[in-house]
Amino acid sequence: MTTDTNAAIVAALATVAATATPRPAANGKVLFILSEAVTFNGEVIKDFAYRRATGRDMRKALNTPKNGDRYLGLMVDLAELPEAFFLSLAGPDFMAFTDVLDGFFSRPQAT
Secondary structure (H helix, E strand, C coil): CCHHHHHHHHHHHHHHHHHCCCEECHHHCEEEEEEEEEEECCEEEEEEEECCCCHHHHHHHHCCCCHHHHHHHHHHHHHCCCHHHHHCCCHHHHHHHHHHHHHHHCCCCCC
């Protein structure tokens, strides 16, 4: 790869990483800002809100045998949006949101 290609990849990853930073939203939800807006059902969507996972959500996810289905199921449940919405996201946004979901599978960090 060339230096320009490497720089472009690093810049793209930094942009996606910035969108994965949770931001407060209404009703105790968290806002996920997309790096690339999507048009879904005729509406341009630049962000979406999701709630934090509960024990019930985690139990359901852990009982899902395939990782891809596990993440997609959590996305649908936590954001209360249809599966088709998440399948229409740009790949980097989809993966950035899976990174957010990974945080629910980790033990809390000591503060």
